[in-house]
Amino acid sequence: MAREKDDSGSLDMLLDTLCNTFGGIILIALLLALSVEKKGAELKDKMRRLDENSTELLEQEFLDLVAEHNATVLNFQQLQLQKQVVVDEIETEKIELSELLKQLQEEGVSAELLAKRNELEQLELREEIESLEEESLTVSEDIARLETVLEHDNLAKALDKIPYRKISLPIESATKAEKINLILANGKIYPTATIERGRQNLDSTHINWGTDDKNRQIAQPNPAMGLDPELNKDAINAFLQALQDAPRQFGKEFFIEMIVFADSQSFTVFNNLRDAASLRKIGYNWKPITTLPVPFGVGTDGGTILNKGG
Missing domain, CATH: 1.10.287 (Helix Hairpins)
Structure with missing residues (x-):
C-alpha cells in the first residue's frame, strides 16, 4: 500500500510540472504576440507618415x-x-x-x-x-x-505610387543585350560605366578603380559620389533614359546587372530600381555580395535577365 501511495505522489508531481511548463509557454506566446502587434503598429504609422511627407514634397x-x-x-x-x-x-x-x-x-x-x-x-x-x-x-x-x-x-x-507587389519567383530568360553593372551599397547607386554614343566607358566619378593581389580589376564605390535615390532623382532618371533610348538612337540594347550589398537600405534601393527598369522596359538581373570592393570590369554581351526587358 505504501508503494502505491508513492507512485501516486510521483504522478501528481509530473502532472504539476507539465501544467506549469505549458502555462509558461502560453504566457511567453502571449507576450510575444503583444510585442509583435505593438511593433507592427509603430512601423505602419511610421510608413504612413513617410508616405505623406513624400507625397507633399512631390506635389510641391x-x-x-x-x-x-x-x-x-x-x-x-x-x-x-x-x-x-x-x-x-x-x-x-x-x-x-x-x-x-x-x-x-x-x-x-x-x-x-x-x-x-x-x-x-x-x-x-x-x-x-x-x-x-x-x-x-x-x-x-x-x-x-x-x-x-x-x-x-x-x-x-x-x-x-506603385503599390508594394507580392513576391513571386522570377523566370530567367536569355538576352543578347550588353550588360552594364551597377553597385548598390549603403542605400546608394554606383554606376560602373557611362553610356556615350552607344558605348560603355569606365565611370571614374562614382567608382575608384584598382587591382587586387590576383591582378584582377576591382571596383570600390566612392561614398561621397553615390547617387542617392531621393537627392539625385534627376541623375538616376537621366541614366535610365539613356539606356531606354540606346536601341532607338544607336541600335544597341543594354540591360543592368545590380550588384547588391547585403544591407537593408541597399535592398530597398534594389526594389525601387527594379520597378523603374521594368516600367521603362529595361532588362535587369542582380547578384548579392557581402564584401567590397567588387572584382569585375566593363559589361559584356549576352547574359540572362529576370524580366522581358525591351
Whole structure:
C-alpha cells in the first residue's frame, strides 16, 4: 500500500510540472504576440507618415515646375506678339516706301538710288526680325526642356505610387543585350560605366578603380559620389533614359546587372530600381555580395535577365 501511495505522489508531481511548463509557454506566446502587434503598429504609422511627407514634397515640386512652365509659355507668347508688331510695322513701312518711291519717280529722282535706299532699310528690318526669331527659338528650347522635366517628374510620381507587389519567383530568360553593372551599397547607386554614343566607358566619378593581389580589376564605390535615390532623382532618371533610348538612337540594347550589398537600405534601393527598369522596359538581373570592393570590369554581351526587358 505504501508503494502505491508513492507512485501516486510521483504522478501528481509530473502532472504539476507539465501544467506549469505549458502555462509558461502560453504566457511567453502571449507576450510575444503583444510585442509583435505593438511593433507592427509603430512601423505602419511610421510608413504612413513617410508616405505623406513624400507625397507633399512631390506635389510641391510638381506645382513649382508647372508654374515655371506657365511663366515660360507666357514669355514666349509675349515675344510672338512683339514679333507680330514688328512685322506689321515693316509692312506699313514697305507700303510707305513704295508710295514714296512712286512719288519720287514721278518727280524724276534716280530709281537706282531709291532702290539702294530701300534695300538698306529692308536689311536693317530683316536683322531685327532675325534677332526676334533667335529669342523665340531660345524660348522654344526652354519650353521643350521644361516639358521634358515635367514628363520625368510625372514618371517619378507614377513610380512612387506603385503599390508594394507580392513576391513571386522570377523566370530567367536569355538576352543578347550588353550588360552594364551597377553597385548598390549603403542605400546608394554606383554606376560602373557611362553610356556615350552607344558605348560603355569606365565611370571614374562614382567608382575608384584598382587591382587586387590576383591582378584582377576591382571596383570600390566612392561614398561621397553615390547617387542617392531621393537627392539625385534627376541623375538616376537621366541614366535610365539613356539606356531606354540606346536601341532607338544607336541600335544597341543594354540591360543592368545590380550588384547588391547585403544591407537593408541597399535592398530597398534594389526594389525601387527594379520597378523603374521594368516600367521603362529595361532588362535587369542582380547578384548579392557581402564584401567590397567588387572584382569585375566593363559589361559584356549576352547574359540572362529576370524580366522581358525591351
